[in-house]
Amino acid sequence: xESDPEKPPFFDSWNGAYLLVIGVLxxxxxxxxxxxxxxx
Amino acid sequence: xxxxxxxVLAGTLVAIVAYGTWKTRGIHSVETYLRGGxxxxxxxxxxSIMATxxxxxxxxxxxxxxxxxxxxxxxxxxxxxxxxxxxxATIVPIYYRLKVYTAYEYLERRFDLKTRQxxxxxxxxxxxxxxxxxxxxxxxxxxxxxxxxxxLTNLVIGILVIIYTVSGGTRAVNQTxxxxxxxxxxxxxxxxxxxxxxxxxxVSFKNAVGxxxxxxxxxxxxxxxxxxxxYTFWSGITGGLFVALAYFGTDQSQVQxxxxxxxxxxxxxxxxxxGLVKVPLQFLILFLGVIVFVFYQFTQPPVFFNAAExxxxxxxxxxxxxxxxxxxxxDAFAAKQRELDRWISAESSGDPASIESAKRELRAxxxxxxxxxxxxxxxxxxxxxxxxLKDADxxxxxxxxRYFPPGLVGLLIAVIFCAAMSATAGALNALGTTTxxxxxxxxxxxxxxxxHYLAAAKLFTVFWGVVAMLFAAFASQLDNLIQAxxxxxxxxxxxxxxxxxxxxxxxxIRGTPVFWAVVxxxxxxxxxxxxxxxxxxxxxxxGCAAVVVLGFAFNAATGPSARA
Numbered sequence: 001x002e003s004d005p006e007k008p009p010f011f012d013s014w015n016g017a018y019l020l021v022i023g024v025l026x027x028x029x030x031x032x033x034x035x036x037x038x039x040x
Numbered sequence: 041x042x043x044x045x046x047x048v049l050a051g052t053l054v055a056i057v058a059y060g061t062w063k064t065r066g067i068h069s070v071e072t073y074l075r076g077g078x079x080x081x082x083x084x085x086x087x088s089i090m091a092t093x094x095x096x097x098x099x100x101x102x103x104x105x106x107x108x109x110x111x112x113x114x115x116x117x118x119x120x121x122x123x124x125x126x127x128x129a130t131i132v133p134i135y136y137r138l139k140v141y142t143a144y145e146y147l148e149r150r151f152d153l154k155t156r157q158x159x160x161x162x163x164x165x166x167x168x169x170x171x172x173x174x175x176x177x178x179x180x181x182x183x184x185x186x187x188x189x190x191x192l193t194n195l196v197i198g199i200l201v202i203i204y205t206v207s208g209g210t211r212a213v214n215q216t217x218x219x220x221x222x223x224x225x226x227x228x229x230x231x232x233x234x235x236x237x238x239x240x241x242x243v244s245f246k247n248a249v250g251x252x253x254x255x256x257x258x259x260x261x262x263x264x265x266x267x268x269x270x271y272t273f274w275s276g277i278t279g280g281l282f283v284a285l286a287y288f289g290t291d292q293s294q295v296q297x298x299x300x301x302x303x304x305x306x307x308x309x310x311x312x313x314x315g316l317v318k319v320p321l322q323f324l325i326l327f328l329g330v331i332v333f334v335f336y337q338f339t340q341p342p343v344f345f346n347a348a349e350x351x352x353x354x355x356x357x358x359x360x361x362x363x364x365x366x367x368x369x370x371d372a373f374a375a376k377q378r379e380l381d382r383w384i385s386a387e388s389s390g391d392p393a394s395i396e397s398a399k400r401e402l403r404a405x406x407x408x409x410x411x412x413x414x415x416x417x418x419x420x421x422x423x424x425x426x427x428x429l430k431d432a433d434x435x436x437x438x439x440x441x442r443y444f445p446p447g448l449v450g451l452l453i454a455v456i457f458c459a460a461m462s463a464t465a466g467a468l469n470a471l472g473t474t475t476x477x478x479x480x481x482x483x484x485x486x487x488x489x490x491x492h493y494l495a496a497a498k499l500f501t502v503f504w505g506v507v508a509m510l511f512a513a514f515a516s517q518l519d520n521l522i523q524a525x526x527x528x529x530x531x532x533x534x535x536x537x538x539x540x541x542x543x544x545x546x547x548x549i550r551g552t553p554v555f556w557a558v559v560x561x562x563x564x565x566x567x568x569x570x571x572x573x574x575x576x577x578x579x580x581x582x583g584c585a586a587v588v589v590l591g592f593a594f595n596a597a598t599g600p601s602a603r604a
Contacts, residue, residue: 006305014308018125021315025121028319029273032114032260039253 041449048450052223053457057204060216064208070493073209074141074473076300084218085310088297091217092466096178096459104432106329110257114323115271119281123288124315128308131289136304141477143295150543151551158558159539160478163292164471166532171467172511178460184348185437198509201464206501210300213465220458227455235331240338247384248334254399255406257330270575279577282584286533290540293470332439337380340373343416345434353423362419369412376405472501530576531569534583535561541584542591553594561586
């Protein structure tokens with residue numbers, strides 16, 4: 001992984017920003033799985 | 041369309057094109073023309089990336105796809121956020137460090153000239169065809185539904201795009217795409233609100249989602265491991281990841297968007313913004329189609345949404361059979377109404393046995409309607425053997441034309457034009473840049489002036505614009521074209537991603553072995569497409585894996601592993 005002299009806003013490192021994106025995806029997948037289960 | 045619709049449509053398009061052209065006038069540097077001056081912020085990059093990906097087909101086909109098959113298509117995008125993270129962490133910093141204009145320049149530094157130009161050629165081939173289709177596909181649908189002349193619609197989209205793309209280059213494309221994306225988002229939000237208000241007063245939002253669920257439209261995630269099912273969780277999270285890595289990491293139409301950022305941070309943030317909003321946005325566009333489906337449970341839908349094809353049957357002896365089928369369709373619709381009322385009563389009673397029984401009957405009634413629709417399709421095929429029997433692309437636009445109020449119709453048509461123009465502009469900009477940087481400047485004219493390359497970049501952009509319009513004009517001769525656009529990218533992205541993956545991660549493999557690995561892998565993917573029933577998302581995985589495996593094998597077979 002290449003280093004970036006600038007940090008992303010709101011996070012201490014890029015790993016925090018990446019974790020946010022993956023976390024939101026995981027939350028959406030859970031929501032979609034629940035929707036599928038409830039309405040099947 | 042009424043006068044107010046024409047005013048909204050023309051006003052929106054002219055304002056966006058005129059502002060973008062004026063704002064980016066007087067560019068004299070080829071660096072600014074091709075890279076946009078590298079002063080663009082993350083929000084512009086993010087919207088520009090989304091606008092490049094969102095073609096008119098997204099807004100014409102996707103709601104129709106949800107109407108027919110439910111929400112499952114959203115799974116195609118599950119790999120995209122992961123791809124945004126991987127690209128932000130790996131490829132984007134390398135592009136920045138090497139200060140490249142195109143993604144393919146990297147390949148010459150890592151391998152050799154022939155590998156760079158082969159990959160650039162594959163890009164020109166698939167993106168050049170896709171640019172033509174991105175003009176033609178909305179033009180054919182708009183001309184069929186609204187009665188516009190097809191060639192004129194092609195010309196309007198093509199010429200408007202060429203004007204600002206040639207005039208202001210990358211900066212103009214980014215500028216206009218931001219405004220186009222804002223129009224698209226506003227138009228879709230208004231459409232969503234309007235459709236919800238069109239549902240009958242006794243049907244709540246909860247009822248609407250319940251009806252969609254009872255009729256199998258809320259099947260968002262499918263965990264079955266079947267390779268021949270096009271959209272599953274697994275194909276989305278693996279095949280979709282490979283598509284997104286290839287598209288955003290190696291397709292110059294996207295690479296050019298984020299390389300115009302003022303810093304590496306801005307480019308990364310633009311990509312991550314796309315990773316955050318793309319899945320929910322696609323979900324909402326699909327849900328729009330599901331709500332249209334629910335609307336048509338209370339208002340009788342056309343028996344076939346492409347009215348022009350039905351009209352052809354009316355003028356033949358088969359019209360008697362068509363009339364009989366239309367009568368049966370109306371009867372089936374009335375019967376379904378009764379089952380719907382029963383289901384709504386059962387839902388409010390809360391009795392599980394009544395709900396289950398009502399759901400079963402409702403599904404049977406829907407099955408009857410579907411079967412009559414299938415018979416009408418057979419009749420259409422009998423009268424017009426070349427007719428496209430998949431009418432999903434016509435569902436949303438015919439709904440807009442029939443039920444939306446004056447003004448909103450113009451705005452929704454503007455949304456479709458904006459989407460067509462933004463995708464085409466991104467493509468032409470990248471095609472012109474790749475032709476100049478990877479072929480003209482590199483091989484044909486290596487030592488010319490800044491002004492010469494600027495003029496060449498503009499000329500090549502015009503050239504690709506004309507090629508796209510010619511292809512759009514010729515495209516009406518081909519069958520199933522709209523379906524082809526979805527598959528086209530996946531035919532080429534696997535080998536393209538493979539060569540970049542080898543370049544980044546397998547540093548001992550040399551140029552000549554990887555070159556032949558790409559050639560053979562491309563043939564393998566084309567053979568899989570031609571001779572197998574594997575879902576197209578898997579082509580990306582197969583193509584990429586083939587380049588890696590063959591690259592290893594050829595490298596081992598041809599001598600010591602010195603870096604080329």
